[in-house]
Amino acid sequence: MTIDVVGVTKRFKTFTALDHVNLTIHSGELVALLGPSGSGKTTLLRIIAGLEWPDTGEVRFDGEDALSRSVRERNVGFVFQHYALFRHMNVFENVAFGLRVRRGADKLPEAAIREKVNELLSLVQIDWLAERYPAQLSGGQRQRVALARALAISPRVLLLDEPFGALDAKVRKELRRWLRHLHEELPVTSVLVTHDQEEALELADRVVVMGHGRIEQVGSPAEVYDHPATAFVHDFIGETIALPGEVRGGALYFGTQALGLDPQGVADGPARILARPHDVDLADPGTTPFAGKVLAVRTFGPTRRADVELTSTGGPVVVEAAVPHGQILEPGTQVGLLPRRYRVFSQPAR
Numbered sequence: 001m002t003i004d005v006v007g008v009t010k011r012f013k014t015f016t017a018l019d020h021v022n023l024t025i026h027s028g029e030l031v032a033l034l035g036p037s038g039s040g041k042t043t044l045l046r047i048i049a050g051l052e053w054p055d056t057g058e059v060r061f062d063g064e065d066a067l068s069r070s071v072r073e074r075n076v077g078f079v080f081q082h083y084a085l086f087r088h089m090n091v092f093e094n095v096a097f098g099l100r101v102r103r104g105a106d107k108l109p110e111a112a113i114r115e116k117v118n119e120l121l122s123l124v125q126i127d128w129l130a131e132r133y134p135a136q137l138s139g140g141q142r143q144r145v146a147l148a149r150a151l152a153i154s155p156r157v158l159l160l161d162e163p164f165g166a167l168d169a170k171v172r173k174e175l176r177r178w179l180r181h182l183h184e185e186l187p188v189t190s191v192l193v194t195h196d197q198e199e200a201l202e203l204a205d206r207v208v209v210m211g212h213g214r215i216e217q218v219g220s221p222a223e224v225y226d227h228p229a230t231a232f233v234h235d236f237i238g239e240t241i242a243l244p245g246e247v248r249g250g251a252l253y254f255g256t257q258a259l260g261l262d263p264q265g266v267a268d269g270p271a272r273i274l275a276r277p278h279d280v281d282l283a284d285p286g287t288t289p290f291a292g293k294v295l296a297v298r299t300f301g302p303t304r305r306a307d308v309e310l311t312s313t314g315g316p317v318v319v320e321a322a323v324p325h326g327q328i329l330e331p332g333t334q335v336g337l338l339p340r341r342y343r344v345f346s347q348p349a350r
């Protein structure tokens with residue numbers, strides 16, 4: 001099922017939650033909507049589901065208008081972070097629910113319902129829990145039941161809103177891998193909302209980075225991490241060091257000092273030089289205007305990082321830089337910072 005979101009705008013009173021959003025989700029893809037709190041991810045998911053309607057724009061499923069169809073007609077399955085299971089029903093009955101409420105020609109005979117539910121329970125690997133009630137399950141097991149319940153109606157679209165948000169880090173990781181595997185086995189198009197970049201980058205075929213109701217970038221996990229289209233994406237995904245600069249006459253300066261860095265086609269005006277900490281080298285403080293004092297050196301497994309308080313940029317800014325293996329660096333040492341790989345973005349006027 002291909003999903004097209006075309007020019008969708010959604011306002012809540014005067015607040016614009018979605019601003020002319022255009023997105024195509026290809027059939028069979030697993031797409032993650034990633035962004036900070038309030039960026040419009042859930043609103044977009046609810047519009048795709050049929051739980052919310054846009055003020056303007058269209059949603060098409062396989063080219064056909066979906067907005068005139070109800071949730072049930074859209075044949076979507078949902079899993080939410082706190083999508084409560086029915087407490088008075090055991091696991092089997094929770095999963096069977098969507099099949100039991102069907103009427104008319106869609107209604108399956110009891111034997112077929114039992115077969116389908118048993119199949120789903122073994123697919124999500126909880127067949128041994130069929131007789132238990134939700135209160136007797138762990139959080140991870142409950143989310144597996146929620147997923148089996150969502151899949152019971154054989155949805156063509158699976159919508160997941162922070163499905164593992166309430167679980168501890170280890171269970172989250174396990175379920176994430178398992179969900180990826182499950183998605184590959186099923187003929188379903190999945191859309192996952194998350195504010196956890198690791199989750200999005202690990203799970204998704206493509207990541208949609210959202211900010212302030214707009215799509216900032218759509219790309220593979222590697223594209224959005226390695227080639228962020230905007231300063232917002234660079235800041236939001238991975239760690240970022242921001243250094244100030246200014247483009248003048250096609251060259252990058254800090255104050256009156258030329259930086260010798262490529263302005264990357266950015267127009268004249270205030271700029272921000274953004275880099276990953278591991279792409280910033282320590283240098284002789286005389287060779288770069290970005291200089292300051294080492295506050296501490298910390299070790300994270302195989303990498304070492306120095307916290308450097310930059311004094312040259314008009315205020316104490318602490319940034320992290322990679323410390324080469326074997327280099328001895330005492331707190332208090334004066335060092336310079338030199339971005340090796342970096343992106344330049346113009347600094348919008350505030």
Ligand SMILES: Nc1ncnc2c1ncn2[C@@H]1O[C@H](COP(=O)(O)OP(=O)(O)OP(=O)(O)O)[C@@H](O)[C@H]1O
Nearest residue numbers: 012015017035036037038039040041042043044195
């Ligand atoms: N029913 C509503 N009435 C008024 N404002 C709303 C409503 N639903 C959402 N909003 C607002 O729209 C904005 C986008 O909300 P949305 O839930 O889509 O964000 P989100 O990116 O999913 O955030 P989170 O990660 O916190 O869930 C928020 O500022 C929110 O307060």
